[in-house]
Structure formats: C-alpha cells, structure tokens
Amino acid sequence: xxxxxxxxxxxxxxPALRVGLRIMLEQAPDVQVIAEAGSGQEALALIxxxxxxxxxxDYQLPDMPGSQVATxxxxxxxxTRVLALSAxxxxxxxxxxxxxxxxxxxxxxxxxxxxxxxVRATARGEGRWSARVASRLAAWAVxxxxxxxxxxxxxxxxxxxxxxxxxxxxxxxxxxxxxxxHTVRFHLRNICEKIGVQTRTxxxxxxxxxxxxxx
Numbered sequence: 351x352x353x354x355x356x357x358x359x360x361x362x363x364x365p366a367l368r369v370g371l372r373i374m375l376e377q378a379p380d381v382q383v384i385a386e387a388g389s390g391q392e393a394l395a396l397i398x399x400x401x402x403x404x405x406x407x408d409y410q411l412p413d414m415p416g417s418q419v420a421t422x423x424x425x426x427x428x429x430t431r432v433l434a435l436s437a438x439x440x441x442x443x444x445x446x447x448x449x450x451x452x453x454x455x456x457x458x459x460x461x462x463x464x465x466x467x468x469v470r471a472t473a474r475g476e477g478r479w480s481a482r483v484a485s486r487l488a489a490w491a492v493x494x495x496x497x498x499x500x501x502x503x504x505x506x507x508x509x510x511x512x513x514x515x516x517x518x519x520x521x522x523x524x525x526x527x528x529x530x531x532h533t534v535r536f537h538l539r540n541i542c543e544k545i546g547v548q549t550r551t552x553x554x555x556x557x558x559x560x561x562x563x564x565x
C-alpha cells in the first residue's frame with residue numbers, strides 16, 4: 351500500500367455493511383481501510399490510536415449518536431475528518447451531523463463510485479452531499495433575507511466565504527489564508543450574523559447562491 355493512501359476507519363454497527371464498504375473502498379488504489387468499529391466508544395479509541403485521515407461515520411450507533419462521535423473528534427483536536435454515511439435524510443439528523451463537524455453527508459443508497467470520490471474529497475477537506483441532503487441544506491438557507499452579495503462583509507470575510515463555497519473545512523481555509531482555525535471560526539461567526547443565518551452550512555449555501563463559488 352502506497353504511503354500516500356487515504357487511511358480510513360469505518361464506523362457502523364452492521365458488520366455486513368462494513369464488509370461491503372471495505373471491499374468497495376479497497377478497490378480504489380489510493381484508499382486503505384485500517385480499522386472498523388461498531389460503536390462510538392470503540393471508534394473514538396481507534397481514532398485516537400490510529401489517527402486515520404477519514405472516518406466514514408454512521409449516525410445510528412448503539413452507544414451514542416454519530417454526531418457525538420464527530421464532536422469528540424474535533425474536541426480532542428484530532429485531524430481525522432468525518433464523512434457521514436447514513437440511511438437518514440431528515441432535517442434533525444443532517445443538522446446534527448453537520449453542526450458536529452462532518453465535512454460531507456452521503457446516504458447509503460449512493461453508488462460505490464460516489465462514496466469513493468466522497469472519501470477522497472473528505473480527505474482534502476471538501477464537502478460532498480447526496481442530492482436529497484443538498485436540497486435540505488439549500489432549503490435552510492432560503493430564510494436568509496439578505497439580497498446583497500457582500501452584505502457589508504470585510505475583504506477577509508469575503509475570502510473566507512469564497513473558500514467556504516468551495517466546500518473547504520476550517521482547517522484548510524486557515525492554511526490557505528495563513529490564519530488559525532480559531533480566527534476562521536471568529537470570521538464565520540461574524541459572517542453568519544451579517545448575512546442572517548445560524549450555521550456554517552447555511553453560510554456555505556448562502557455563499558454559493560450569492561456567487562462566491564464562481565471563478
């Protein structure tokens with residue numbers, strides 16, 4: 351296995367599904383499944399020990415929701431990025447996973463090639479969303495009443511929005527702009543207040559709808 355392989359942990363309480371995912375992902379030459387977990391606590395222990403690049407994480411786990419696992423990953427300062435892979439497309443589940451730091455959110459019905467590409471994108475810090483999930487994200491952003499592209503945003507805030515519209519996570523935005531993740535979060539709080547949204551995801555959708563992803 352190449353040293354440049356994307357190291358992945360699969361977190362799902364259905365062994366048969368994990369086997370199918372492992373077989374599918376390891377057909378890709380640049381992906382290596384290094385561990386599997388059937389519970390949140392097991393996943394966190396393995397992630398702290400093995401430090402995978404990507405956790406493919408289900409929401410429905412026997413001991414805690416996947417959103418809590420994602421929250422712990424980021425609270426502990428681990429570099430593992432989360433790709434949510436779930437059977438659920440309801441607002442509460444999607445919002446919970448995205449708010450907890452999931453880079454992307456796919457439904458289990460997606461084709462194998464889509465899941466493999468999403469793992470690659472997640473490793474790069476780029477968001478990938480199933481169509482039904484993306485439609486819910488767009489719906490949440492509709493309540494933003496701002497029609498002005500810049501909405502009194504500073505030049506730095508516009509730079510952050512431009513990268514957010516590309517699906518980049520806070521860590522990658524910080525590296526690109528040579529600022530800390532803490533500073534990125536500070537700018538995002540100000541951006542959300544100015545454009546009238548509540549979450550990072552809504553801000554990303556607003557940015558795309560207002561042309562920040564162009565060019």
